[in-house]
Amino acid sequence: MFTSSLVTFLMATLVVAAPGVVLIGDSTVTDGAGWGNGFCTDTTGLARCVNLSVSGTTTISWQGQPQYSTMLSTCKNANTFATIQFGHNDQKVMDTATFAANLESLVGKVKAAGCSPILVTSLARRTFSGSTLTDILGPYSAQTIAVAKKLGLPLLPLLADSMAYVQKLGKAQAMQFNLDYSTTNKDTTHLNALGNRYFGRIVADEVKKTVPSLAGNIVADAALSAKIAAGTL
Template identity: 30%
Template sequence: MTIDRRTLLRASLGGATAGVLGVTTPAFASDRPRRRTVFVAGDSTAATYATADVPRAGWGQALPAFLHREIAVVNAALSGASSKSFADLGRLDLILDAIRPGDTLLISFGHNDEKVEDPARGTEPWSTFQEYLSRYLDGARAARAHPVLVTPVERRRFTADGVPYLSHGEYPAAMRTLALRTRTPLIDLTALSFTLWGELGPEATKDYFLWLDAGASPNYPAGVADNTHFQAHGAIEVARLVVRAGQTIPGRDRRALRADIPDDVLTWPATRPAES
């Protein structure tokens, strides 16, 4: 089943990415009804990228393709961020200043929390990681919004025999435990993506991650072999996993979730909005 281009454009424009970091959209205009909004707090795997980064994309950038037009998306995911650094830089405060009752906050960290050698970003899974994540949960609930924890998407990791293996240590388990303890909805993106990568195998996953031959893209003239970040196709399919599993995400477009979504449905702004 292939979804027609007009429907795709409606989905993309209707759920257009808004911003809390210097970007304004009709979702926040005072002269019209405010749409319910899905905010994303996360790292580079979820971030929105710019034209200079094409075809690199994050799953938060692709979320609008799977949401109905009445839902806005504010993708505040920041490259290099951990649960700690995102909050310490004031990015969480920006979200909490903008979020409103009935909105949703997707919270996905882990990749950079694992960098325990970096005091600005590293956290310990069973202590500081959970403590920082709790700030997001408490802040969203204080605003009468709905937090959702999203375990970190898995990297492309295979043994020499082509068997996938997990790379996030105890961070996903710590997030699952926090979700149970606080009765917070959880999207286990670690497990979902690990299963998908295993089904696809080492070669096919290169079409999802940022693997490009030399000369294939003017933005990566020497080529690139990135096992953490996605190109458009991967970002779209990871966003599909998130929305399909996210039963509490508002405006889920079930038709789009069943459809083949072409890579060119994504758009890239002139600058990375979370870094502008």
């Protein structure tokens, strides 16, 4: 009986909860205008993939949303990761040093809640000067990179990867990702369903490469990944 109980105990200790992911960020992460749903669709075997991003928020204002409380409760679940991507709105209301301090503070709160933070640089805006993509988020993404390095956190280089893809694609085709593509076609920040799929795939491939604990939960799509690498649709 003692041996049987010991074996049961040892087996129980070896059981690891399936990982979960929560997505924290601004509108460019939301299901309706960002890459969030595309990423979750590219996963398998997760205990949860919960999008807690809120349009219009910054590293500070997101903490005043109901989703912050949801994060606190969700992160109590074992083996849960939290992607954190801000910058689009922070850029409008604070300098880079303040952004870095706020991001580090938010990371601390997410970590204290029980989640393992993963920092993500901002999704590129598809704004061109002639045939050249304009980078206006670089200074804020540089701070995200610095905070990740300082705290020893995984970093998803979404700004660099999304810029590389959009630049290869070119302005005319990149506009097909615009949220308002079927109407005014002037929204070069937010994503429609096509953009959700492509940029969600970019994030999924970044996670597979950067976060070993989640690599097995990413569903491969070799054809789509190849299109992104080649700069095609």
